[in-house]
Amino acid sequence: MSDNNLKTIETAALEALAACTDSASVEKVRVSVLGKKGELTLVMRTMGQLPKEERPAFGQMVNDTRRVIENALEERLNALRAAEQAARLEAERIDVTEPAAEIAQGSLHPLTIVQEMLEDIFISLGFSVADGPEVELDHYNFELMNIPKEHPARDMQDSFYFSPNLLLRTHTSPVQARYMTTHEPPIRIICPGRVYRCDEVDATHSPVFHQMEGLVIDKGIRMSDLKGTLDEFAKRLYGPETKTRFRPSFFPFTEPSAEVDLTCAMCGGKGCRVCKGTGWIEVLGCGMVHPNVLRACGIDPEVYSGFAFGLGLDRITTIKYGISDLRLMYENDTRFLSQF
Ligand code: DAH
Secondary structure, X not given: OOHHHHHHHHHHHHHHHHHOOOHHHHHHHHHHHHOOOOHHHHHHHHHHHOOHHHHHHHHHXXXXXXXXXXXXXXXXXXXXXXXXXXXXXXXXXXXXXXXXXXXXXXXXXXXXXXXXXXXXXXXXXXXXXXOOOOEEEHHHHOHHHOOOOOOHHHHHOOOOEEEOOEEEOOOOXXXXXXXXXXXXXXXXEEEEEEEEOOOOXXXXXXXXXXXXXXXXXXXXXXXXXXXXXXXXXXXXXXXXXXXXXXXXXXXXXXXXXEEEEEEOOOOOOOOOOOOOOOOEEXXXXXXXXXXXXXXXXXXXXXXXXXXXXXXXXXXXXXXXXXXXXXXXXXXXXXXXXXXX
């Protein structure tokens, strides 16, 4: 074994290292030169065949070569690792200045928009908003509203019953009763919410719909207060030109009772498709609270009087937005909902 041989191994190893492009290939070079069966290791093993006196010098030469290769290996490895890390950092770099992906934003349901609009109107007239359960006792939904069992007026409202005494409320009127039995007059509330009736679904009917109840109780409340309040409401809802029309009607919980029409917001009263040519749109029922209702709710009709009204939110909403089919409001198709 000569100097020359070692030099050849060294030169070849250094060249191989220079050609390495990643740390894995550096490791291959290490194994092939310095590993258990590597070239230099095999050379070292031939030492035993040499005469004893030559062995130290030979060992020294092999070790020098090994050190040169080891140093080169480490240097190459460090360089490659640094390059690999730099490349990884570059690839994983986060550009914090890049605009974020837009998050799709929902919008208010048209019914919610109208409900909030009406709440704003009545709050500005001094009313507050009251709430009640949708699963209601027969007692509040009918009995306290002066509709006893077997009363024919129960047929006006086909109900969903859970049991003989429990049902889905058929109107927002039970909230009146709940409020009167727990509060002293003066009372001035509105009660918006969902109501349920056993109706077939079509373009103008839904078993779920929305009402808003109004109730005012105080000393000396008269029919003219009711008319003035609803007139003001109509003007704020559809504009100052809007007129109201009171038609005599019947409700068990009011006496006298009336149905109220507003001049059609679409045609201003001239007559169009929306108002079926009449110029008027029916939006609510109302009246002076029946003494039986006051009494049943613990309020003395000799001292107090009041008015009440119940309006249909769905109808006001479909008219406001020109929605031709009620079903659109309950299907939750985002192509419809995103227009509001
Ligand atoms: N509760 C009635 C209904 O659902 C609406 C109504 C009419 C409510 C007259 C009232 C009222 O408070 O005074 O048909």
